[in-house]
């Protein structure tokens with residue numbers, strides 16, 4: 001463990017900011033939960049219609065949760081564990097197998113359509129996100145890092161209105177990192193390789209800060225990698241307590257624009 005601070009942020013000379021996207025720059029995780037719930041409600045109605053007897057929303061949700069746990073185990077620290085299309089596909093396969101029903105091939109397309117409709121209606125950048133990034137970019141190199149794959153990452157980047165050059169210097173989805181996820185030392189190593197090859201800079205860990213909303217992902221990654229950590233207490237994880245020392249951030253803020261006084 002290489003935790004570089006003990007509840008105290010030494011922000012002098014911070015040169016490189018690695019900023020998470022979902023929950024940190026925009027409201028995203030609660031909309032995602034709502035989108036999943038709406039999609040599962042539709043699945044329950046549709047399979048009930050096809051089977052001719054009730055397959056309840058609770059039952060479908062339970063099955064979805066089991067498949068998610070399996071997916072996380074099957075793809076440890078890999079982006080495929082977050083792949084919702086894969087998860088819904090596995091759900092349909094399991095429903096079809098266990099209920100001996102044939103489900104139409106276009107069901108997955110309809111599920112994803114519902115998912116993105118609900119997500120898009122609720123998700124949004126925080127009011128101060130754009131101006132904060134613009135100001136930070138004048139003083140630091142700003143790199144957005146996300147566990148999302150390319151398709152999902154790009155879609156959310158557009159929903160959050162994040163523009164290259166204006167809001168960030170580099171945008172890294174997990175595809176660019178060979179499908180690896182936070183929080184692993186390999187993830188950090190690959191991010192730094194990307195930063196070096198794309199921005200031409202080699203920044204020592206003492207001059208890097210990771211900013212994120214998820215204690216078990218972003219803050220753990222920062223502490224494992226020996227860089228400063230700043231937690232943004234927003235969205236689904238806002239009131240979560242750190243479960244161990246690795247989840248404790250050097251500094252905590254409630255709004256993204258507080259970064260401007262910290263850094």
Ligand SMILES: [Mg+2]
Nearest residue numbers: 020022023213
């Ligand atoms: Mg996040």
